[in-house]
Amino acid sequence: DTAVSQTPKYLVTQMGNDKSIKCEQNLGHDTMYWYKQDSKKFLKIMFSYNNKELIINETVPNRFSPKSPDKAHLNLHINSLELGDSAVYFCASSRRTSGGLRAYNEQFFGPGTRLTVL
Amino acid sequence: GQSLEQPSEVTAVEGAIVQINCTYQTSGFYGLSWYQQHDGGAPTFLSYNALDGLEETGRFSSFLSRSDSYGYLLLQELQMKDSASYFCAVRDSNTGFQKLVFGTGTRLLVSP
Numbered sequence: 001d002t003a004v005s006q007t008p009k010y011l012v013t014q015m016g017n018d019k020s021i022k023c024e025q026n027l028g029h030d031t032m033y034w035y036k037q038d039s040k041k042f043l044k045i046m047f048s049y050n051n052k053e054l055i056i057n058e059t060v061p062n063r064f065s066p067k068s069p070d071k072a073h074l075n076l077h078i079n080s081l082e083l084g085d086s087a088v089y090f091c092a093s094s095r096r097t098s099g100g101l102r103a104y105n106e107q108f109f110g111p112g113t114r115l116t117v118l
Numbered sequence: 119g120q121s122l123e124q125p126s127e128v129t130a131v132e133g134a135i136v137q138i139n140c141t142y143q144t145s146g147f148y149g150l151s152w153y154q155q156h157d158g159g160a161p162t163f164l165s166y167n168a169l170d171g172l173e174e175t176g177r178f179s180s181f182l183s184r185s186d187s188y189g190y191l192l193l194q195e196l197q198m199k200d201s202a203s204y205f206c207a208v209r210d211s212n213t214g215f216q217k218l219v220f221g222t223g224t225r226l227l228v229s230p
Binding site for chain 2: 031041042043044045048050055056090094096097104106107108109110111112
């Protein structure tokens with residue numbers, strides 16, 4: 001019954017390697033997100049997809065590439081990992097929010113993937 | 119752009135009431151939300167304020183004053199399980215309202 005799931009939960013790897021994190025949601029949402037939370041717990045959005053279309057692409061190194069094969073899945077591939085990439089990466093999903101002030105669709109977060117680059 | 123400021127840490131004892139403040143600067147305001155995150159866990163949604171005033175959900179209430187660009191989360195009858203980090207967040211109208219900008223987070227420590 002997991003709403004938003006991520007794999008793997010922990011990822012320990014060497015600098016320079018390439019790794020992927022996978023995310024799946026079974027909530028029927030049409031929008032998915034990747035967030036990075038650093039060691040100071042600052043939570044910052046990286047990417048967002050709506051119905052497989054990229055709608056948010058923050059200032060993130062080109063080494064990070066998201067891919068959404070369908071609206072229930074959003075993966076994150078990271079090339080040439082660096083020490084500074086060490087963080088917890090959260091996937092989230094929601095229904096698309098309209099511009100109305102009262103309209104708000106909460107985001108549901110996955111359990112996170114703790115990435116450690118050695 | 120948006121920026122949100124919160125106190126870094128708040129401490130309180132079980133049974134007490136605590137208020138976590140959030141001041142924000144936004145180019146266009148579209149509501150203030152609150153998320154809770156336990157250590158090692160994922161952020162979970164607590165509340166959303168679109169208009170001025172107090173919204174109550176059980177032991178938690180959230181307040182908004184748009185004229186002051188200020189909001190707070192009020193936690194009553196504190197329990198040990200309320201020890202967590204609390205984040206305020208605003209929506210970014212420049213990206214079609216899908217983007218949430220989170221505050222710096224407030225770590226709440228509840229002691230016996």
